Structures are given as C-alpha cells and as structure tokens.
Amino acid sequence: VSDRAAGWRQGPDGQWYPPINERNESARVKQDGLAELAELVNSGVLTTEIDEVVADPELAV
C-alpha cells in the first residue's frame, strides 16, 4: 500500500487502480463494454433479474 498514492485501491483481481478520474485504462475498458451494458439495460434483462432476486410486490416494477 505504501507505494501507492492516496485514493488508489486494490481491485478484486489484485491490481491497483487509481482514482476514477485518472483511470484511463478503466475508461477504455468501460467503453469496450458499453454495447453489452446498454443491451442489458435496454432489453429488460436487468429488470427481470432484479425482480426475481428481490421478489417483493412492494418493490416490483
């Protein structure tokens, strides 16, 4: 930890990541995944999954 500046954090893959506004690599990764992300949200797949997991009529869409 000592060799990293404040704001860095260790990801689940063990790598160290800089603050998000300095994360050029992460931005590229995010852009690569945009089509899948948009599809997950636009298609309703995510809604169905959340509905199934939550399973609460008071929180149902």
Next chain:
Amino acid sequence: VSGPVIEPGVRVVVDDQLALLSTLELLVLPEGVRGTLVTTYAWQLRLTQALVSGRTTEGSLQRVVAQAGIDRAEALARVTRPDPALLEVIDPRPLVWEVAALRVERRANQLAAETIAAAHQLGAVVRVSDGNARGHVREQAELAGVDFAPWNLGEGPGGLTPVSS
C-alpha cells in the same frame, strides 16, 4: 441517453438502474438536464437488495458492476452512500402522507407511491430504464399525472459512456 425533452432546471427522479449507472459514473445525461439525479428510498432498497444477494455474483447486475471496474462491495458502498454530486436519495419522511394516500386510495405499491410522491415534492419528471418503463409504476405515475418516460441508453456521445473518458 435519449428521451423526451426536459425543461431546463427541472429535477429528474430516476429508477434503480439509472441510479446505479450514475453512481458508477457510467451515465452521461442528456443535454439540458441540470442538477443531480434523484432517486427514492424504495428504488435504492430494491437495488441494494439485489446487490447483496448472492445470485448477483453471476448475473447481469454483476456484469454491469464489473464494467465499472469495481467489485460488489464498492458498488454497494456507492449505492448505499452515493456521492451527492452523482445521486441524491430523497428523504422519504416528508413524503409519508402522500405515499400513504396513494397506497390506500390507488392501491399503489411502495415503489410507485414513493416515485410519484417524490416527483410531486420536487416538481420533477420521472425517467426510467427501458426495462422499467412498463408495469405498475408506469400505470400509477400516469394516473397521477406524472411526466414518466424511459431513457433509452445509446452508445457513444450522448448515450451510455464513462464520464472520465
């Protein structure tokens, strides 16, 4: 994102998925939308409940989180304690009277009642992801005369894109 034009200065109440994308800094707002997005406690609870479920380790929600380059614990932290510059969760207590009335008089569920009451309280419009644009919440919002519409997520400029790019 794209959708009906929103008058300048009008606040926007969003659903769980748009709230999540905002807290993950994956959402670029349509031109003209000013101010921080707002969501309700019920939408926040729905999303948090899904995130704490073990099932999300293999599901679509986990893939969304992974696209932000963070893990589930970090996503939970962002959703439960959102950066006020990215998302506001409206205090439900001042809404209780209208929420109660909607539940009793219109048989609205908690999610719909809070959404409508928040929109009325703030003079806001409601924008949701496509998947949440049909069903009970929409029906109740339309009955209540709330401006309710989906924000379709496109790609590239004006759509779903990291704010840091």
